[in-house]
Amino acid sequence: MTASKPAIARDGGLSLQQQRQKAAFWFLAPMLIALFCVAAWPLLRTVWFSLTDTSLNNLYGGKWIGFDNYLRVQTLSNGTVRYKGTLVDPAWWNAVWNTLRFSVVSVVCETVLGLIVALVLNAEFKGRGLVRAAILIPWAIPTIVSAKMWAWMLNDQYGILNDMALNLGLISSKIAWTATTDTAMYAVLMVDIWKTTPFMALLCLAGLQMVPRDIYEAAKIDGINPVKVFFKITLPLIRPALMVAVIFRMLDALRIFDLIYVLTPNSAATKTMSVISRENLIEFDKFAYGSAQSTLLFAILAVFVSLYIWLGKVDLSGEGGK
Amino acid sequence: MSSGFKNRALRSVAAVALVSALGTPVMAEEIFYVSGSVGKAVENFKTLVKPWEDATGNTVTIVPMPASTSDQFGQYRLWLAAGATDIDLYQTDVIWAPQLADHFVDMSEAAKDLAPTHFPSIIESQTVAGKLVALPIFTDAPALYYRKDLLEKYGVAVPKTWDELTAAATTIQEGERAAGKGDFWGYVWQGNAYEGLTCDALEWVKSFGGGQIVEADGTISINNEKAVKALETAAGWVGTISPEGVLAYGEEESRGVWQTGNAAFMRNWPYAYTLGNGDDSAVKGLFDVTTLPVGAAGDTSAATLGGWNVAVSKYSKHQDVAISLALYLAGPEAQKARAISESALPTIVALYDDADIAAAQPIIPQWKEVFLNAVPRPSAPTLGKYNEVSSKFWSAVHETLSGNGSAADNLAGLEADLADLKGDAW
Numbered sequence: 199m200t201a202s203k204p205a206i207a208r209d210g211g212l213s214l215q216q217q218r219q220k221a222a223f224w225f226l227a228p229m230l231i232a233l234f235c236v237a238a239w240p241l242l243r244t245v246w247f248s249l250t251d252t253s254l255n256n257l258y259g260g261k262w263i264g265f266d267n268y269l270r271v272q273t274l275s276n277g278t279v280r281y282k283g284t285l286v287d288p289a290w291w292n293a294v295w296n297t298l299r300f301s302v303v304s305v306v307c308e309t310v311l312g313l314i315v316a317l318v319l320n321a322e323f324k325g326r327g328l329v330r331a332a333i334l335i336p337w338a339i340p341t342i343v344s345a346k347m348w349a350w351m352l353n354d355q356y357g358i359l360n361d362m363a364l365n366l367g368l369i370s371s372k373i374a375w376t377a378t379t380d381t382a383m384y385a386v387l388m389v390d391i392w393k394t395t396p397f398m399a400l401l402c403l404a405g406l407q408m409v410p411r412d413i414y415e416a417a418k419i420d421g422i423n424p425v426k427v428f429f430k431i432t433l434p435l436i437r438p439a440l441m442v443a444v445i446f447r448m449l450d451a452l453r454i455f456d457l458i459y460v461l462t463p464n465s466a467a468t469k470t471m472s473v474i475s476r477e478n479l480i481e482f483d484k485f486a487y488g489s490a491q492s493t494l495l496f497a498i499l500a501v502f503v504s505l506y507i508w509l510g511k512v513d514l515s516g517e518g519g520k
Numbered sequence: 521m522s523s524g525f526k527n528r529a530l531r532s533v534a535a536v537a538l539v540s541a542l543g544t545p546v547m548a549e550e551i552f553y554v555s556g557s558v559g560k561a562v563e564n565f566k567t568l569v570k571p572w573e574d575a576t577g578n579t580v581t582i583v584p585m586p587a588s589t590s591d592q593f594g595q596y597r598l599w600l601a602a603g604a605t606d607i608d609l610y611q612t613d614v615i616w617a618p619q620l621a622d623h624f625v626d627m628s629e630a631a632k633d634l635a636p637t638h639f640p641s642i643i644e645s646q647t648v649a650g651k652l653v654a655l656p657i658f659t660d661a662p663a664l665y666y667r668k669d670l671l672e673k674y675g676v677a678v679p680k681t682w683d684e685l686t687a688a689a690t691t692i693q694e695g696e697r698a699a700g701k702g703d704f705w706g707y708v709w710q711g712n713a714y715e716g717l718t719c720d721a722l723e724w725v726k727s728f729g730g731g732q733i734v735e736a737d738g739t740i741s742i743n744n745e746k747a748v749k750a751l752e753t754a755a756g757w758v759g760t761i762s763p764e765g766v767l768a769y770g771e772e773e774s775r776g777v778w779q780t781g782n783a784a785f786m787r788n789w790p791y792a793y794t795l796g797n798g799d800d801s802a803v804k805g806l807f808d809v810t811t812l813p814v815g816a817a818g819d820t821s822a823a824t825l826g827g828w829n830v831a832v833s834k835y836s837k838h839q840d841v842a843i844s845l846a847l848y849l850a851g852p853e854a855q856k857a858r859a860i861s862e863s864a865l866p867t868i869v870a871l872y873d874d875a876d877i878a879a880a881q882p883i884i885p886q887w888k889e890v891f892l893n894a895v896p897r898p899s900a901p902t903l904g905k906y907n908e909v910s911s912k913f914w915s916a917v918h919e920t921l922s923g924n925g926s927a928a929d930n931l932a933g934l935e936a937d938l939a940d941l942k943g944d945a946w
Contacts, residue, residue: 255622353765354765372764377712377764377766377767377922379924462768464714464914465713465918466915477911480597481594481908482905482907483904483905484908
């Protein structure tokens with residue numbers, strides 16, 4: 199056993215492996231410090247705030263109140279017992295439900311559409327580079343700008359969408375897209391899908407380009423029909439890339455804020471977890487309560503991603519199945 | 521704002537050099553004033569402060585904010601909580617004083633001569649525990665805008681009750697649509713779920729005799745038959761005389777429909793008067809204003825008290841200069857200029873008898889009557905919880921208007937929510 203070790207040992211008793219690890223640590227340190235400052239510290243502070251009675255007028259004077267912002271039992275003077283706190287707040291659960299509905303519908307649509315777009319772009323045709331660049335435009339526009347733009351397009355009186363649909367005879371009267379509770383969620387979904395499909399398409403395209411051409415040639419020689427080729431060859435081979443893309447999108451969708459804040463800020467039909475926690479943090483005098491909701495949002499995201507990685511056996515390390 | 525600081529520093533250096541050359545002992549400062557931008561407020565502000573800039577040698581830079589008061593409030597609260605020194609003066613809504621009082625300078629001493637010339641009720645609304653938090657620069661009370669030409673064309677009288685308004689709007693809308701104007705609507709107002717809906721709905725409830733949500737002594741009065749009737753009336757307008765999209769309208773959206781000549785009636789603030797008479801307006805010279813209708817003959821008209829004030833940040837590094845600007849903006853000279861250029865209602869009592877204002881804006885003396893019927897939002901009794909009260913109120917109203925639940929059910933729910941929120945005391 200000892201005979202094999204001295205071969206790689208160097209002065210100071212550190213092996214080459216150990217030296218490399220040490221060097222790597224120093225190279226990583228600045229990034230770790232930066233991450234701690236911009237991610238871990240604010241997160242820990244939010245968790246701390248959620249356990250106090252801090253208000254925005256007095257950020258440093260909060261007192262520890264334990265889990266009262268999450269759940270507490272109140273006994274009224276007439277003897278009735280009731281539960282208060284975020285965990286029994288119907289507005290919060292409405293927001294959770296809205297967020298989940300939004301995330302699932304938007305991510306499914308974006309994945310399917312993105313895959314279709316990627317398959318088209320993966321084909322050889324003239325001007326492919328130009329089309330690939332052009333399709334990214336919706337994703338490149340800042341969300342606030344595109345949301346404002348869509349708000350005008352969706353406007354009931356001057357909106358171009360109503361005008362076109364009326365002229366084509368698709369609708370009989372102008373629809374107030376963002377105003378009515380029935381259509382508000384569709385309006386938000388429509389804009390989000392328009393905006394993020396290109397992102398999905400790009401990630402899918404990257405996956406498609408990794409698939410070796412000779413497999414397709416073999417399938418062609420064997421005369422397999424294209425639909426079967428897609429489900430038996432393409433899909434399994436791009437699955438890892440697709441899973442990662444879906445995680446990215448899901449994380450984004452679960453914390454959606456800007457689009458809804460611009461399009462339908464106060465509609466209970468579209469209010470998401472981020473929107474409601476901001477409302478409590480800033481608009482209402484309930485900074486600690488809003489922090490509790492932010493903490494729950496983080497917890498939900500964490501649970502969701504862990505479940506997804508575990509169930510889908512997604513490999514995020516990039517080392518394949520070694 | 522680091523380049524702002526640099527500029528500021530450079531300008532101060534330049535000013536010092538200039539001043540020492542001229543031998544005048546004045547130090548020029550650059551201060552920052554933040555304000556929401558509705559209509560032409562931002563453009564007019566530069567002209568408005570010019571005399572003060574010339575007299576003192578200081579300069580003011582306006583930082584424009586979104587038109588939505590809820591958005592402004594969120595941003596201001598963050599800046600103030602962080603103790604930001606970049607902004608010296610804040611233009612604040614009449615309802616914010618109790619919520620932001622801690623962050624502003626007490627101006628009762630500086631304004632001891634000026635304050636008594638204002639309407640006492642407005643000064644009182646800006647006084648929190650003996651501290652004068654902000655100085656009023658103009659007040660606001662909405663009115664009913666109507667198209668003189670169309671009322672005459674269809675032989676309808678100016679409506680006095682909400683039912684008359686509904687009937688008149690229906691007649692005109694049907695007539696105009698038959699004449700080929702497919703996008704014509706009877707009545708436009710502010711129905712989006714935001715602070716503006718609280719104002720609109722408070723007027724309906726109050727003018728039906730249904731109280732003012734939370735009374736001055738803190739009792740929750742919103743769940744009553746008259747309030748239910750008021751909301752049912754308003755819900756009946758959506759999709760009939762008002763477009764369904766009114767449920768997403770703020771002030772500017774309703775003004776858009778009105779000013780392009782597509783509405784017979786509009787509920788809006790005085791700023792829309794000057795803009796409606798602008799050269800690019802399709803309704804120039806064709807409209808007039810009156811008090812908002814009442815529920816039934818015998819009720820009194822109600823107009824939500826709006827209005828804007830100027831507050832000096834406790835964290836400002838130029839407090840003396842900022843206070844000087846606040847006094848100027850709240851003073852007679854600036855209020856008169858603002859009344860003439862923007863039809864903004866003065867808060868100084870004497871200005872309602874001013875001949876120049878009466879000549880330039882004949883509606884302002886008329887508006888004194890609207891203003892006398894003004895009803896305050898319950899920001900004083902509900903203190904720091906006002907925003908949440910307002911949000912719960914506008915949500916219940918918005919639900920009713922959208923047809924989710926009846927007015928009676930939604931108001932009963934609202935009453936329970938407000939009682940919960942109130943707890944033992946506001």
